[in-house]
Amino acid sequence: MATKPNTHKRKFEIKKVEQKIKERMTFPKHEVGLFNKVTKLSILCEAEIALIINSEKNGNLHACGYPSTDTVIQRFVAGRYSDPNRYVRDDERKKQQALESLILQYEASEAQLEERKMHLQEMSQIMTDSFFNFWWENSIEEMSLGDLENFKASLENLKLNLVAVGQEKKFNSLRPQPLSIVSSLTDIKS
Secondary structure, eight states: OOOOOOOSOOOOOOOOOOSHHHHHHHHHHHHHHHHHHHHHHHHHHTOOEEEEEEOTTTOOEEEEEESOHHHHHHHHHHTTTSOTTHHHHHHHHHHHHHHHHHHHHHHHHHHHHHHHHHHHHHHHHHIIIIISOOGGGSOSTTOOHHHHHHHHHHHHHHHHHHHHHHHHHHHHHHSOOOOOHHHHHHHHHO
16 A cells, blocks of 8 residues: 655744855745735735835845735825725715816806807807898888888899899890801711
């Protein structure tokens, strides 16, 4: 019968590394493993974690954090971890401020739209009053004696112009049309 291989992790005795070369080689290996475990823990538990390691020998700092070390440290220093509902209140306040800003923009746009509508109405009134108000469309009851005389003269001029155009068209229709040379030559050859 074959023996099962030991699938359990071996436990090492933790003790200080005495040799300087081994110490310099051991630290980076364990640092990477430790940082990986911090990242896994923060993802699995949905926690924000920061790990800072201070090397006493050379004074270097090594840091790891999720989502980032700076973010976690800034939140800790600002005291935001003392109240777990603070994130919710901050988010609600930001949403409320954004909503108020959008409402103000909407009201300003609405006021601008009303102003443009009024301007458009004024312009259309001006257009209808001045440009498209033909002299023959004016109300006779509102005209003065001088305006009525001008109106009569304008109507007489219109009548004369219409008669002249009508006579010219009548004259042109009675005048014999010139034959085209091309059409007469083709008729002769046929």
